[in-house]
Amino acid sequence: xxxxxxxxxxxxxxxxxxxxxxxxxxxxxxxxxxxxxxxxxxxxxxxxxxxxxxxxxxxxxxxxxxxxxxxxxxxxxxxxxxxxxxxxxxxxxxxxxxxxxxxxxxxxxxxxxxxxxxxxxxxxxxxxxxxxxxxxxxxxxxxxxxxxxxxxxxxxxxxxxxxxxxxxxxxxxxxxxxxxxxxxxxxxxxxxxxxxxxxxxxxxxxxxxxxxxxxxxxxxxxxxxxxxxxxxxxxxxxxxxxxxxxxxxxxxxxxxxxxxxxxxxxxxxxxxxxxxxxxxxxxxxxxxxxxxxxxxxxxxxxxxxxxxxxxxxxxxxxxxxxxxxxxxxxxxxxxxxxxxxxxxxxxxxxxxxxxxxxxxxxxxxxxxxxxxxxxxxxxxxxxxxxxxxxxxxxxxxxxxxxxxxxxx
Numbered sequence: 001x002x003x004x005x006x007x008x009x010x011x012x013x014x015x016x017x018x019x020x021x022x023x024x025x026x027x028x029x030x031x032x033x034x035x036x037x038x039x040x041x042x043x044x045x046x047x048x049x050x051x052x053x054x055x056x057x058x059x060x061x062x063x064x065x066x067x068x069x070x071x072x073x074x075x076x077x078x079x080x081x082x083x084x085x086x087x088x089x090x091x092x093x094x095x096x097x098x099x100x101x102x103x104x105x106x107x108x109x110x111x112x113x114x115x116x117x118x119x120x121x122x123x124x125x126x127x128x129x130x131x132x133x134x135x136x137x138x139x140x141x142x143x144x145x146x147x148x149x150x151x152x153x154x155x156x157x158x159x160x161x162x163x164x165x166x167x168x169x170x171x172x173x174x175x176x177x178x179x180x181x182x183x184x185x186x187x188x189x190x191x192x193x194x195x196x197x198x199x200x201x202x203x204x205x206x207x208x209x210x211x212x213x214x215x216x217x218x219x220x221x222x223x224x225x226x227x228x229x230x231x232x233x234x235x236x237x238x239x240x241x242x243x244x245x246x247x248x249x250x251x252x253x254x255x256x257x258x259x260x261x262x263x264x265x266x267x268x269x270x271x272x273x274x275x276x277x278x279x280x281x282x283x284x285x286x287x288x289x290x291x292x293x294x295x296x297x298x299x300x301x302x303x304x305x306x307x308x309x310x311x312x313x314x315x316x317x318x319x320x321x322x323x324x325x326x327x328x329x330x331x332x333x334x335x336x337x338x339x340x341x342x343x344x345x346x347x348x349x350x351x352x353x354x355x356x357x358x359x360x361x362x363x364x365x366x367x368x369x370x371x372x373x374x375x376x377x378x379x380x381x382x383x384x385x386x387x388x389x390x391x392x393x394x395x396x397x398x399x400x401x402x403x404x405x406x407x408x
Contacts, residue, residue, distance in 0.1 A: 057355065059352070060123050065104060066104060075106075079101040080325055085337045085340035111138050127339050128150065132154045133202060136202065181214035181215045190249045200230055240263065256281040257285035277300045282299065300397065300399075303331045305331035337377060347368075352365070
């Protein structure tokens with residue numbers, strides 16, 4: 001399956017040029033009939049009903065994600081990226097997809113309700129959930145119902161653990177934690193490290209634990225470790241004071257962008273300017289409504305996607321995403337885009353057709369994913385283990401002048 005991704009994109013570009021006289025940004029005609037809500041908007045009313053199926057039958061792909069609420073940037077980006085891939089694939093003819101995203105508001109109980117809505121709709125393949133806590137809940141349902149799932153970004157180990165039919169396009173939390181420690185150490189980014197993490201969140205604690213273990217192994221000195229919870233994520237003065245008093249010159253933040261944005265604001269208010277290093281949950285902070293992006297200047301993170309990359313596939317995706325949604329896509333959009341193309345590649349190789357049952361598709365997709373190699377926007381030569389975790393290389397990024405810039 002290696003190289004199939006680039007071949008598919010080339011075919012899409014040929015169709016676009018033939019239909020639009022060379023206007024590559026118009027290569028997704030279905031976008032005009034089922035537009036996605038712009039990232040950052042709070043409401044997504046069209047998502048409560050299933051989209052119209054392509055003529056001739058289509059494989060029904062369902063997913064849940066936060067399309068409203070504080071984590072909406074993640075869910076909207078994933079939905080938008082996945083829809084672009086679906087539209088491109090459907091424009092090729094042949095195997096067709098139908099995508100249905102349901103809002104889970106980053107809540108486990110609401111995610112299961114959304115999953116059941118998708119199941120009633122006839123979901124045959126799943127993109128799981130966008131964030132980890134809902135993802136843990138819906139992955140149990142995927143496994144029990146034998147509906148194959150490939151999540152773009154629910155990175156907790158518990159999402160795939162003990163579930164042979166649930167896979168991840170994103171790095172698993174342990175990989176993010178250890179990779180971050182290695183990167184900080186090898187690049188000599190800090191000599192004294194503080195960590196602030198959310199101790200009632202499976203995503204944040206999972207990354208912290210492996211970061212701390214790898215840091216100890218590498219001799220990376222952690223001088224301050226402080227925590228917060230869902231109920232206390234407004235005031236970080238205690239955590240920042242502890243880091244400052246212990247001489248931390250770098251703070252590692254394994255968390256989502258909302259609490260991170262407050263940490264940046266409050267650090268500036270106390271005249272404390274360490275380096276900040278985040279993980280994939282930080283991606284999206286530049287489009288957070290009302291956030292002063294200058295506060296994130298110099299923030300570093302590991303991500304599998306670089307929107308500034310100059311390869312043909314990335315350039316085409318970024319241009320199309322910007323034309324449709326008015327902003328640069330983040331890694332959640334790119335991971336979801338890759339999810340759809342990986343499923344497409346596996347479905348073609350396995351001879352899947354829309355008239356098959358979800359369980360029959362599941363068996364084929366599991367066999368394909370554990371044996372194939374896939375080239376996408378977020379990595380080349382990606383492979384998956386029987387544990388559902390992906391193997392691909394992270395990229396170091398830094399925020400400069402309000403944009404992500406590659407560090408490597």
